Structure formats: C-alpha cells, structure tokens
Amino acid sequence: xxxxxxxxxxxxxxxxxxxxxxxxxxxxxxxxxxxxxxxxxxxxxxxxxxxxxxxxxxxxxxxxxxxxxxxxxxxxxxxxxxxxxxxxxxxxxxxxxxxxxxxxxxxxxxxxx
Amino acid sequence: xxxxxxxxxxxxxxxxxxxxxxxxxxxxxxxxxxxxxxxxxxxxxxxxxxxxxxxxxxxxxxxxxxxxxxxxxxxxxxxxxxxxxxxxxxxxxxxxxxxxxxxxxxxxxxxx
Numbered sequence: 001x002x003x004x005x006x007x008x009x010x011x012x013x014x015x016x017x018x019x020x021x022x023x024x025x026x027x028x029x030x031x032x033x034x035x036x037x038x039x040x041x042x043x044x045x046x047x048x049x050x051x052x053x054x055x056x057x058x059x060x061x062x063x064x065x066x067x068x069x070x071x072x073x074x075x076x077x078x079x080x081x082x083x084x085x086x087x088x089x090x091x092x093x094x095x096x097x098x099x100x101x102x103x104x105x106x107x108x109x110x111x112x113x
Numbered sequence: 114x115x116x117x118x119x120x121x122x123x124x125x126x127x128x129x130x131x132x133x134x135x136x137x138x139x140x141x142x143x144x145x146x147x148x149x150x151x152x153x154x155x156x157x158x159x160x161x162x163x164x165x166x167x168x169x170x171x172x173x174x175x176x177x178x179x180x181x182x183x184x185x186x187x188x189x190x191x192x193x194x195x196x197x198x199x200x201x202x203x204x205x206x207x208x209x210x211x212x213x214x215x216x217x218x219x220x221x222x223x224x225x
Contacts, residue, residue: 004155031211043117043203043216044156089155093211100211103155 002027004092006104013111017080021107023073023090031093031100035064035075038087038106047075047088080111115139117217119204125223126194134189134220136204144207145187146171146214147179149200156203162187163210194224 004025013019025033032051036044048057048064050073056065061078077084087106094100120135138145143164148156148171158171162181176198178190187206191198201221205214 034213041219043205043218045216046213049213095211101158101214103157105153105155 002092002094002102004090004102004104006088006090006107008107009105010108011110013080013109015080015082015111015113019077019080019109021075021077021088021090021109023075023092023104025071025073025090025092025102027071027092027094027102029095030068030071031095033064033066033073034091034093035062035073036089036091038089040086044089077109080109082111082113085109085111117204117206117215119202119217119220121220122218123221125225126191127225128195130194131190131192132194133191134202134204134222135186136188136217137186138204138206138215139185140206140208140215141184142206142208142215143184144210144212145181146205146207147177147187147189148203148205149173150203150219151200159189159202161210191222194222196224198222199224 007022034049035047038044050066063076066073089106090104092102117138146161147159157173160179162168165184180188201219204217207214
C-alpha cells in the first residue's frame with residue numbers, strides 16, 4: 001500500500017535553533033518527492049521537489065535530502081525564525097498519472113522566541 | 114499574477130443544501146485538482162482534470178461533481194451537503210500531471 005509517514009507529528013523549538021523533519025514512504029514506482037510548507041489558514045506552498053537521482057536540494061534555509069534506497073527523506077531547517085512556524089507536508093508522487101500524489105499528515109512546527 | 118484563486122473563503126451550509134466552489138488559475142496550467150483536508154489526515158484528492166475537457170475521479174469523489182469550464186476554471190459542486198463534507202477544500206493547478214502543483218488559499222466549509 002502506498003503510504004507516506006512523517007515524524008514527529010509536532011515540534012517546538014527555540015528561535016535560532018536548527019531542526020530536522022522526517023518522511024518515510026512506501027510509494028512505488030517512485031517519481032518524485034516534494035516538501036510543502038502550509039501556514040495556518042493558507043494553502044500549501046512548495047519548498048523543494050526531488051527526483052530519484054537527486055539526494056539533496058536547498059531552498060534558502062531549507063535543505064531536503066532523499067535516500068531512494070531506504071525510501072526516506074528529511075527536511076532540515078537552519079537558524080529557525082518565527083515565520084517558520086507552520087505545518088510541513090511531505091508528498092510523494094508515483095509514476096501513475098494525475099491521481100498519483102500521496103500526502104503525509106504533516107509535522108506541525110512551532111518556533112518560539 | 115494571482116495564481117490560484119478560490120471562492121468563497123468560508124461557507125456554512127445546512128444539511129441538504131447545494132453549493133459550488135469556484136476555482137480559477139491564471140498560470141495557463143493544463144491540470145487542475147480538488148482536494149479536501151481534514152484534521153489528522155493528509156490531503157485527499159476528490160477530482161482532477163488532467164487537461165481541458167477531461168475530468169476524473171480521485172480518492173474520495175462520492176457526493177461531489179466537477180466541471181472544467183475552460184482552461185482557467187474548475188468548479189466543485191456539492192449537490193446535497195452532508196456533515197461529513199465539513200472540511201477545508203483546496204484547489205490546485207499544475208502545468209501537467211506529475212509537475213509541481215500550486216495551491217489556492219482554501220475554502221473552509223461547515224455543514225450543520
């Protein structure tokens with residue numbers, strides 16, 4: 001069964017600290033993996049998208065890694081800011097057409113002063 | 114360039130009422146999607162339109178209908194709303210299937 005699991009469910013960190021969010025998936029055949037940021041009351045916004053051949057991709061203070069062999073991905077946030085408080089959603093795409101996106105339930109990150 | 118625009122942002126319906134959620138994109142994308150987001154669950158695909166003139170069911174289509182009015186617009190209709198349809202609905206678009214999707218701001222629907 002195609003599934004995407006994220007951990008932790010929620011996380012609280014101090015402003016300025018780093019953190020890492022995890023994503024494990026069983027989606028097959030794999031096409032790409034995406035990380036989205038969703039602010040409260042807003043739609044998800046894409047942070048990174050990685051294909052099978054990419055094992056790391058950065059977007060500012062956000063760095064995503066992908067290990068396609070172990071089917072794991074992580075999102076590392078450096079020097080967190082209050083504006084990083086949001087839900088981070090891992091989405092895995094399978095090679096099977098439009099009905100092919102599998103969403104994790106997200107990690108709720110809260111950055112406190 | 115507004116991206117993906119959804120209307121309304123909030124709606125309260127009584128059980129059995131009908132309504133249409135509107136979605137428009139100005140990015141000339143071929144593919145459009147409707148998702149629902151419920152607490153503790155990932156986004157779930159209701160319907161999608163891979164290209165203008167086509168629509169297909171997603172994971173949770175029961176109780177919904179869609180219309181791809183033209184390349185820009187993709188509407189979602191609830192014919193007889195039920196409390197189980199209380200959710201946040203997101204419209205998204207992408208250049209083609211399996212490319213990066215851009216989401217609207219969401220419609221928070223409550224059915225009482």
